Amino acid sequence: MINIIIAGPRGRMGAEAVNMVSNEENFRLVACLDRKFNGKTLKDVEGLPDVNVPIFEDIEECFHAVDADVIVDLTIPEVGYLHTKTAIEHHIRPVVGTTGFTSEQITELELLAKEKGIGSIIAPNFAVGAVLMMKFSQMAAKYLPDVEIIEKHHDNKLDAPSGTAVKTAELIRESRDYKKQGHPNEKETINGARGAEFDGMRIHSVRLPGLVAHQEVIFGGAGQILSIKHDSLDRSSFMDGIKLAVEKVMGLDKFVYGLENIL
Numbered sequence: 001m002i003n004i005i006i007a008g009p010r011g012r013m014g015a016e017a018v019n020m021v022s023n024e025e026n027f028r029l030v031a032c033l034d035r036k037f038n039g040k041t042l043k044d045v046e047g048l049p050d051v052n053v054p055i056f057e058d059i060e061e062c063f064h065a066v067d068a069d070v071i072v073d074l075t076i077p078e079v080g081y082l083h084t085k086t087a088i089e090h091h092i093r094p095v096v097g098t099t100g101f102t103s104e105q106i107t108e109l110e111l112l113a114k115e116k117g118i119g120s121i122i123a124p125n126f127a128v129g130a131v132l133m134m135k136f137s138q139m140a141a142k143y144l145p146d147v148e149i150i151e152k153h154h155d156n157k158l159d160a161p162s163g164t165a166v167k168t169a170e171l172i173r174e175s176r177d178y179k180k181q182g183h184p185n186e187k188e189t190i191n192g193a194r195g196a197e198f199d200g201m202r203i204h205s206v207r208l209p210g211l212v213a214h215q216e217v218i219f220g221g222a223g224q225i226l227s228i229k230h231d232s233l234d235r236s237s238f239m240d241g242i243k244l245a246v247e248k249v250m251g252l253d254k255f256v257y258g259l260e261n262i263l
């Protein structure tokens with residue numbers, strides 16, 4: 001039995017994760033971390049499952065009150081970073097879906113996990129199809145190094161570019177040499193027209209109501225275009241990945257960044 005804390009239970013992802021954990025035989029939800037409702041239980045809060053699981057606002061208090069193996073964080077970047085750091089310090093394994101961390105924060109968390117010998121997983125995307133899209137893009141970039149990433153998300157998303165787009169760009173950087181793309185003299189007449197720049201490639205972020213989570217990676221070569229595209233149409237797409245990460249983190253003593261490393 002794996003004892004789990006979920007941070008962000010009222011969020012789009014957190015609510016889905018609460019249901020997933022509650023329905024898994026080998027998982028036990030022992031507490032939730034929220035920015036409201038300290039001292040209440042999930043069943044006291046409208047819209048949350050009818051279960052007697054305590055809610056805490058303070059992470060230290062939560063860790064002292066319950067016996068947890070894993071914390072699943074699905075919150076916002078600043079809070080997710082603090083939760084992850086505090087969890088590692090308390091020897092509670094973090095499984096983090098929250099995106100928007102800086103590369104310095106990820107490195108710092110990796111070093112801390114190494115120092116404490118605590119298994120930790122940060123995955124910018126838990127959908128297996130998205131992971132395949134990223135890996136296929138990494139393979140393609142070796143042969144078609146001119147690439148642009150277009151990610152599209154719902155308009156309540158806080159971070160841009162998405163964690164998935166950043167991770168895709170990082171994987172592509174590993175398989176091709178730096179390349180400044182586009183015309184050497186190109187000039188933006190409206191700021192941002194060419195998107196964000198990462199290792200010479202461009203990332204474009206679209207935010208619209210109606211979207212969930214989508215990404216297309218477009219490669220251009222002489223007389224040809226290759227598009228690699230993934231769509232999450234529903235947040236259930238992320239749950240198998242979270243389940244797998246919770247199971248795998250129990251046997252890890254190191255830090256993992258990206259679901260592709262545990263599949």
Ligand SMILES: NC(=O)C1=CN([C@@H]2O[C@H](COP(=O)(O)OP(=O)(O)OC[C@H]3O[C@@H](n4cnc5c(N)ncnc54)[C@H](O)[C@@H]3O)[C@@H](O)[C@H]2O)C=CC1
Nearest residue numbers: 008010011012013033034035074075097098099124125126
């Ligand atoms: N890795 C993955 O596969 C996926 C990652 N995400 C990421 O997960 C995060 C959450 O996404 P959504 O659920 O769509 O956002 P959301 O805005 O629906 O939920 C965020 C939740 O965090 C809660 N929160 C804020 N401060 C808090 C605090 N101090 N303590 C506890 N909870 C706090 C809010 O009350 C809210 O319920 C985002 O960073 C998003 O990019 C989203 C989908 C998939």
Ligand SMILES: O=C(O)C1=N[C@H](C(=O)O)C[C@H](O)C1
Nearest residue numbers: 099124125157162163164213
């Ligand atoms: O905020 C979201 O919704 C998502 N966030 C993650 C990201 O930033 O890549 C994963 C997925 O794209 C959904």
